[in-house]
Amino acid sequence: MDDAPAPRPRRGRPGYDQETVLRRAVELFNRQGYDATSIGDIAQELGLTKSAIYHHVASKEELLGAALDEALEGLTRAVATAAEDRQASAAQRLRATVEESVRILAAHLPAVTLLLRVRGNSAVELAALERRRQIDEALAVLVQEAVAEGALRDDVPPDLISRLLFGTVNSLVEWYRPGGPLTPDALAATVSALAFEGLRRP
Amino acid sequence: MDDAPAPRPRRGRPGYDQETVLRRAVELFNRQGYDATSIGDIAQELGLTKSAIYHHVASKEELLGAALDEALEGLTRAVATAAEDRQASAAQRLRATVEESVRILAAHLPAVTLLLRVRGNSAVELAALERRRQIDEALAVLVQEAVAEGALRDDVPPDLISRLLFGTVNSLVEWYRPGGPLTPDALAATVSALAFEGLRRP
Numbered sequence: 001m002d003d004a005p006a007p008r009p010r011r012g013r014p015g016y017d018q019e020t021v022l023r024r025a026v027e028l029f030n031r032q033g034y035d036a037t038s039i040g041d042i043a044q045e046l047g048l049t050k051s052a053i054y055h056h057v058a059s060k061e062e063l064l065g066a067a068l069d070e071a072l073e074g075l076t077r078a079v080a081t082a083a084e085d086r087q088a089s090a091a092q093r094l095r096a097t098v099e100e101s102v103r104i105l106a107a108h109l110p111a112v113t114l115l116l117r118v119r120g121n122s123a124v125e126l127a128a129l130e131r132r133r134q135i136d137e138a139l140a141v142l143v144q145e146a147v148a149e150g151a152l153r154d155d156v157p158p159d160l161i162s163r164l165l166f167g168t169v170n171s172l173v174e175w176y177r178p179g180g181p182l183t184p185d186a187l188a189a190t191v192s193a194l195a196f197e198g199l200r201r202p
Numbered sequence: 203m204d205d206a207p208a209p210r211p212r213r214g215r216p217g218y219d220q221e222t223v224l225r226r227a228v229e230l231f232n233r234q235g236y237d238a239t240s241i242g243d244i245a246q247e248l249g250l251t252k253s254a255i256y257h258h259v260a261s262k263e264e265l266l267g268a269a270l271d272e273a274l275e276g277l278t279r280a281v282a283t284a285a286e287d288r289q290a291s292a293a294q295r296l297r298a299t300v301e302e303s304v305r306i307l308a309a310h311l312p313a314v315t316l317l318l319r320v321r322g323n324s325a326v327e328l329a330a331l332e333r334r335r336q337i338d339e340a341l342a343v344l345v346q347e348a349v350a351e352g353a354l355r356d357d358v359p360p361d362l363i364s365r366l367l368f369g370t371v372n373s374l375v376e377w378y379r380p381g382g383p384l385t386p387d388a389l390a391a392t393v394s395a396l397a398f399e400g401l402r403r404p
Contacts, residue, residue, distance in 0.1 A: 033235055091402075153403050156392050160384070164396055167373030168366060175365055182362070190358055194366055198400025199354050200293075 021056045025063040026110045061124050068128040071111040074104035079138045091151035094142050099188035101169050106184035113173045165195055223258045227265040228312045263326050270330040273313040276306035281340045293353035296344050301390035303371050308386035315375045367397055
């Protein structure tokens with residue numbers, strides 16, 4: 001797994017690299033909404049003038065695109081890795097994917113939060129929604145395989161299982177904050193234990 | 203349970219009652235964000251002039267408050283009803299509350315969606331967040347009772363169970379749309395079966 005985003009080439013004024021500008025912009029997008037945030041707001045957040053910010057980025061859409069790529073790359077890799085592991089059963093691969101999705105959400109929380117709020121208001125957002133749709137489709141296929149294999153209950157349609165399972169994972173952005181006593185690994189193990197084994201005492 | 207919102211007194215021009223104005227305003231809030239929606243936008247949505255809309259409502263905050271009340275009243279009643287039923291075990295009451303919360307979410311989907319997006323930007327929003335906090339607290343107590351009773355697994359802290367359980371319920375607003383083949387009752391039964399019994403084939 002990949003806890004830290006890949007380093008980006010430094011450019012611009014001392015004290016700010018592209019990575020920092022991106023982090024702070026994404027925080028601002030999540031706090032006040034992407035559409036309500038202007039390049040001027042981002043400049044102000046960083047203590048830069050509006051013309052200085054254009055030294056770092058061409059547009060706020062470039063920042064949105066970079067954040068959505070960050071979130072989507074992690075999730076796409078989690079699904080692809082699971083699909084390739086043909087030694088494991090579909091149920092084991094599904095469980096590994098759920099756990100890896102939780103870890104990616106924790107490691108890239110602001111970017112994943114932004115991704116989950118995208119509605120398709122621009123070409124960049126529509127492209128991100130299309131990539132999310134492909135991820136959801138791959139997850140639904142994995143659930144279907146696990147049901148067909150006989151490991152999962154067959155009284156609930158696989159696409160409904162998939163929506164509820166990854167709805168639970170996505171709901172973590174509403175309250176989980178890394179750095180507390182609940183580590184991403186412990187959270188991942190709890191989410192998958194409850195999803196697969198249920199709340200009832202065995 | 204309470205499928206239809208209580209009728210509100212009719213007032214205003216023929217063709218629009220308070221209820222219709224509220225419905226359409228909430229749709230608009232959910233579509234473009236509450237903060238980004240003006241009274242002028244709501245008037246335009248209804249084909250009214252800005253001065254005519256003030257015949258129906260005093261402010262957009264009044265509409266927000268009415269929608270949040272609608273969502274909160276249903277959820278508060280679901281939790282209170284479960285708490286009162288002292289014939290049932292805590293686990294049975296928890297399960298009934300999960301199912302009733304799903305039905306309320308389905309019956310009041312636009313209002314609950316709006317509630318779940320509130321961030322606390324005004325007195326009305328802060329009051330709604332405080333009522334949500336009280337509901338979450340009552341739910342956490344119910345989970346705690348069910349764990350103490352021995353019916354639920356005790357290897358996961360009750361507050362984490364509560365967050366994951368109602369995180370799953372809340373995530374339904376992202377994709378569930380009533381009127382399709384999946385009825386609110388069937389959805390409620392599926393959510394509670396998966397949560398309590400898990401995905402694994404018994």
